[in-house]
Amino acid sequence: MKYFNLNWLLLFIIYTTPASSKNSYQIDHLEPPFWWAGMADNTLQLMAHGKVIADLEPELSYPGIVINQVHRLDNPNYLFIDLLLSETTKPGKFDIVFKESGRPLISHPYEILKRNADSAERQGFSPADVIYLITPDRYANGDPSNDSSLRLEEKSNRQNKDGRHGGDIQGIIDHLDYIAEMGFTQIWLNPVLENNQKKYSYHGYSTTDYYNIDARFGNNALYKKLSVQAKRKGIGIIKDIILNHIGSEHWWMMDLPSSDWINNEGKFLQTSHNHLAVHDPHLVQSEKDAFTDGWFVKSMPDLNQHNPFLATYLIQNSIWWIEYASLSGFRVDTYPYVEKMFLSDWSKRITKEYPNFSFVGEEWSSNPAMIAYWQVGSHRYDNYKSYIPNMMDFPLHEALVNSLLNKETWETGIKDLYKVLANDYLYGNPYNLVVFAGNHDMTRIFSQLNNDFDLYKMAMSYIYTTRGIPQVYYGTEILMEGPADHGTLRADFPGGWNNDKVNAFKGSGLKNEQKDAQSFTKKLLNWRKESLPITKGKLIHFYPSDGVYVFFRKYEDDQVMVLINNNNKTKNISTDRFFELLADKKQGISIVGNKVYDLTSKINLPGKSALILEIH
Numbered sequence: 001m002k003y004f005n006l007n008w009l010l011l012f013i014i015y016t017t018p019a020s021s022k023n024s025y026q027i028d029h030l031e032p033p034f035w036w037a038g039m040a041d042n043t044l045q046l047m048a049h050g051k052v053i054a055d056l057e058p059e060l061s062y063p064g065i066v067i068n069q070v071h072r073l074d075n076p077n078y079l080f081i082d083l084l085l086s087e088t089t090k091p092g093k094f095d096i097v098f099k100e101s102g103r104p105l106i107s108h109p110y111e112i113l114k115r116n117a118d119s120a121e122r123q124g125f126s127p128a129d130v131i132y133l134i135t136p137d138r139y140a141n142g143d144p145s146n147d148s149s150l151r152l153e154e155k156s157n158r159q160n161k162d163g164r165h166g167g168d169i170q171g172i173i174d175h176l177d178y179i180a181e182m183g184f185t186q187i188w189l190n191p192v193l194e195n196n197q198k199k200y201s202y203h204g205y206s207t208t209d210y211y212n213i214d215a216r217f218g219n220n221a222l223y224k225k226l227s228v229q230a231k232r233k234g235i236g237i238i239k240d241i242i243l244n245h246i247g248s249e250h251w252w253m254m255d256l257p258s259s260d261w262i263n264n265e266g267k268f269l270q271t272s273h274n275h276l277a278v279h280d281p282h283l284v285q286s287e288k289d290a291f292t293d294g295w296f297v298k299s300m301p302d303l304n305q306h307n308p309f310l311a312t313y314l315i316q317n318s319i320w321w322i323e324y325a326s327l328s329g330f331r332v333d334t335y336p337y338v339e340k341m342f343l344s345d346w347s348k349r350i351t352k353e354y355p356n357f358s359f360v361g362e363e364w365s366s367n368p369a370m371i372a373y374w375q376v377g378s379h380r381y382d383n384y385k386s387y388i389p390n391m392m393d394f395p396l397h398e399a400l401v402n403s404l405l406n407k408e409t410w411e412t413g414i415k416d417l418y419k420v421l422a423n424d425y426l427y428g429n430p431y432n433l434v435v436f437a438g439n440h441d442m443t444r445i446f447s448q449l450n451n452d453f454d455l456y457k458m459a460m461s462y463i464y465t466t467r468g469i470p471q472v473y474y475g476t477e478i479l480m481e482g483p484a485d486h487g488t489l490r491a492d493f494p495g496g497w498n499n500d501k502v503n504a505f506k507g508s509g510l511k512n513e514q515k516d517a518q519s520f521t522k523k524l525l526n527w528r529k530e531s532l533p534i535t536k537g538k539l540i541h542f543y544p545s546d547g548v549y550v551f552f553r554k555y556e557d558d559q560v561m562v563l564i565n566n567n568n569k570t571k572n573i574s575t576d577r578f579f580e581l582l583a584d585k586k587q588g589i590s591i592v593g594n595k596v597y598d599l600t601s602k603i604n605l606p607g608k609s610a611l612i613l614e615i616h
């Protein structure tokens with residue numbers, strides 16, 4: 001034994017010096033910090049980190065739990081401890097004792113908790129939901145005392161558009177009533193785990209601790225409180241998770257568990273960002289690897305999920321947060337950049353524990369085939385198994401903006417919307433796609449549409465009525481503007497900070513057009529919640545003709561009809577074409593405006609407008 005003599009010396013020091021000066025053996029991290037009894041999978045792998053603890057042998061004594069195996073990697077500061085639980089394992093506390101040559105040196109407390117009732121059967125989100133996307137640093141500052149933290153590098157500076165502005169979890173809790181009254185039923189927060197980076201940390205995509213909420217947002221208990229209080233108002237919480245990379249200041253980076261933990265041996269190598277590399281049958285292997293194994297940016301080291309210990313760590317971390325914070329869903333960042341066999345295992349395990357949980361992947365491509373590849377139930381060109389139920393519908397976003405901005409010609413204009421949906425045969429379930437007009441990474445939709453309120457209402461009418469689950473970026477409801485520059489498009493929500501001149505939560509100081517947009521959003525969202533054709537119905541559409549696109553949502557005998565006139569001029573639309581759906585129906589009532597339309601004659605539809613009718 002290589003360290004035999006040294007260890008005797010260490011033992012001598014440990015047993016002959018006061019506790020305060022013992023620094024040779026200690027556990028710096030033990031993760032997951034606790035677990036639950038009664039999970040579908042009865043294995044649990046603990047990662048223990050501490051100086052040369054690989055010398056030690058862990059033991060425990062607790063009914064229904066045994067240590068199955070202990071793994072040592074090339075770094076002696078880590079132990080991976082495989083526990084095996086059983087169906088009869090009861091919640092309770094015990095100590096994991098780390099011994100050397102039979103002598104106990106460290107005792108670390110551990111706990112197995114009781115699961116919440118119906119935890120495994122939790123329901124995720126569905127087309128009956130509308131997701132509100134919040135950048136937590138930029139929404140509301142509910143606790144100015146946590147704007148900066150002594151322990152964390154970057155301090156608050158609201159004057160810096162790329163700095164931390166002080167928004168937090170308490171700010172969201174404080175405004176749950178506003179969110180609920182607007183009609184949002186799910187909140188997707190950009191990541192809230194600790195990001196102890198020197199700068200540009202507010203966005204949250206550079207994780208430095210997978211098990212702790214950033215102190216500038218609150219803490220784990222407050223995050224859980226948000227979830228509990230939101231649920232009381234009928235709102236679920238969707239956690240933004242990053243499996244692809246960490247922040248360069250993650251504690252792993254100071255002491256990597258193994259040389260293959262980070263791709264390219266821990267050294268920066270830029271990804272090619274060529275998403276097609278995953279599927280391209282002609283591409284050389286080295287360029288395929290360059291996409292998934294390269295780093296997103298220098299400050300985000302790329303995780304090697306081929307390493308089975310890292311893979312298990314990430315899978316357990318995902319499950320831990322679902323169980324701990326009673327989550328209703330995940331949004332998974334940079335999905336195709338992650339090693340695909342790992343994604344298969346990860347999504348399978350999540351689904352095994354929570355069969356009705358929702359999780360939505362981000363694949364930023366305008367090609368529906370590249371989105372469909374990942375969704376459960378889609379036909380694939382290979383034997384790849386995927387279990388992810390939801391994907392972000394980037395192709396629909398691009399088609400929506402193009403259709404409204406481009407001139408009506410034989411091949412451009414509103415037909416783009418029709419064409420993108422005609423690809424829905426590729427998807428396992430197109431109704432489970434998440435549809436959106438904007439997110440935290442793109443120019444705000446009002447700015448994309450040249451600040452044209454008519455185009456905005458057309459876009460949002462479409463998002464709220466087409467197939468899928470709508471997602472709305474905070475501030476869209478009050479026409480917030482912003483270019484592609486991240487710091488600016490993620491501007492502070494007015495009213496979220498003390499002394500803000502404009503308060504959008506109360507409606508004070510908003511321009512008339514902003515107030516109209518807010519009441520338009522509130523009206524449509526609260527209506528769609530109760531609409532069976534929208535939340536459960538099929539979509540049936542008609543090939544666009546003369547710049548007019550018409551589609552129906554139909555559930556049993558209930559129908560909603562949506563008409564979009566993309567011309568500048570008014571159109572008188574004959575209803576003859578819609579006979580299969582309208583049959584003997586004679587009347588439509590507009591959702592916005594509550595106006596009655598006679599469906600036996602022509603419908604007068606002003607230029608650049610959308611009309612949503614409930615059919616009677």
Ligand code: CA
Pocket residue numbers: 141142143144145146147166167168216
């Ligand atoms: Ca704060």
